[in-house]
Amino acid sequence: MNDTLIRVICRNAEIKFTAVRTTELVERARQIHRTLPLATAALGRTLSAASMMGRELKDDNGSVTLQIKGNGPLGTITAVGDCDGCVRGYLQNPAAELPLKPNGHLDVGSGVGRGYLMVIKDIGVGEPFTGTTALHNGEIAEDITKYFAESEQVPSAVALGVLVDTDQSVKQAGGYIVQLMPGATDEDITRLEHNITAAGAFTTMLEKGMSLEDIARAVLDGFEIEVLERVPISYRCGCSHAKVTRALISLGKDELTRLRDEEDGIEVTCQFCDKVYNLTREDIDVLLTAATAREQKNG
Structure with a gap:
């Protein structure tokens, strides 16, 4: 069954x-x-x-x-x-x-x-x-x-x-x-x-x-x-690279700057399915640009 x-x-x-x-x-x-x-x-x-x-x-x-x-x-x-x-x-x-x-x-x-x-x-x-x-x-x-x-x-x-x-x-x-x-x-x-x-x-x-x-x-x-x-019905996790990046952008410019400067890339693990997402320092730079633009837009 x-x-x-x-x-x-x-x-x-x-x-x-x-x-x-x-x-x-x-x-x-x-x-x-x-x-x-x-x-x-x-x-x-x-x-x-x-x-x-x-x-x-x-x-x-x-x-x-x-x-x-x-x-x-x-x-x-x-x-x-x-x-x-x-x-x-x-x-x-x-x-x-x-x-x-x-x-x-x-x-x-x-x-x-x-x-x-x-x-x-x-x-x-x-x-x-x-x-x-x-x-x-x-x-x-x-x-x-x-x-x-x-x-x-x-x-x-x-x-x-x-x-x-x-x-x-x-x-x-x-x-x-x-x-x-x-x-x-x-x-x-x-x-x-x-x-x-x-x-x-x-x-x-x-x-x-x-x-x-x-x-x-x-x-x-x-x-x-x-x-x-x-x-x-089934066990289903809806995590994705896009959701991970959105979550990281929400950390804000200061935290992303710290991660870029102090870490040689980061590893994010989904709590629901244990899938691992690896982001390089260059990836964090892209997220930092997005976070900075969002904060400037929101004033």
């Missing part, structure tokens, strides 16, 4: 459901950032959530950035989801490790620690919307559930999971977000809560060979569902 996102609605209840399988893209992130299992799980969960939240945007140029700033050994985790569900991300300490929990699971909560979750929604025009909430427990799914309740006032249930194999590769990854819209009844809520408990862990369902549609039917058992879309 390829990485996929589906969106589902219930015809007979005010409930919407989004789910993703992200096994390949999380494995790609593991390879790029050389993460150990704890970091793989934390980054993978965040990437899965960013994919689903990005797809909710209506603007073709929109993106959602999730930034988790905790005081645990993993450090800051960042993931960006575009409106087509494709994602990219990185974290501060990919080699962080902690003992397993007593149940044998990775201790993502302790790896993240205490802190806050910031969600930045950018639709390409105007100022981005930013919402910030304190972390609930660092397990990421519950933290995003808390964000939806507090910042968007949407009752939600979020499930995220990454199953790491014995060779540290990603065996299964993905998650779902189910949300109650205005008009959902107490009976609907009770049935949904029962279904979520009965369905079990997301990666366990994937391990059983269940498709995303199968998972939707399990979580929404008893409801009449309609699959609105099924789209492919």
Whole structure:
């Protein structure tokens, strides 16, 4: 199965459901950032959530950035989801490790620690919307559930999971977000809560060979569902030489002059994909000319 996102609605209840399988893209992130299992799980969960939240945007140029700033050994985790569900991300300490929990699971909560979750929604025009909430427990799914309740006032249930194999590769990854819209009844809520408990862990369902549609039917058992879309998703970085040069020009004339005079060229590494861009002293001279012209124009 390829990485996929589906969106589902219930015809007979005010409930919407989004789910993703992200096994390949999380494995790609593991390879790029050389993460150990704890970091793989934390980054993978965040990437899965960013994919689903990005797809909710209506603007073709929109993106959602999730930034988790905790005081645990993993450090800051960042993931960006575009409106087509494709994602990219990185974290501060990919080699962080902690003992397993007593149940044998990775201790993502302790790896993240205490802190806050910031969600930045950018639709390409105007100022981005930013919402910030304190972390609930660092397990990421519950933290995003808390964000939806507090910042968007949407009752939600979020499930995220990454199953790491014995060779540290990603065996299964993905998650779902189910949300109650205005008009959902107490009976609907009770049935949904029962279904979520009965369905079990997301990666366990994937391990059983269940498709995303199968998972939707399990979580929404008893409801009449309609699959609105099924789209492919992937790990995608949009970095380019042009974007790197624009970022360097924004440093300004003084900083570029210092780089030209003190460094024999510079090396810029993309945080999202680890691609390296090398610029010579002559390249910096060109950027310095552009930065000087811009500052003169802006007065």
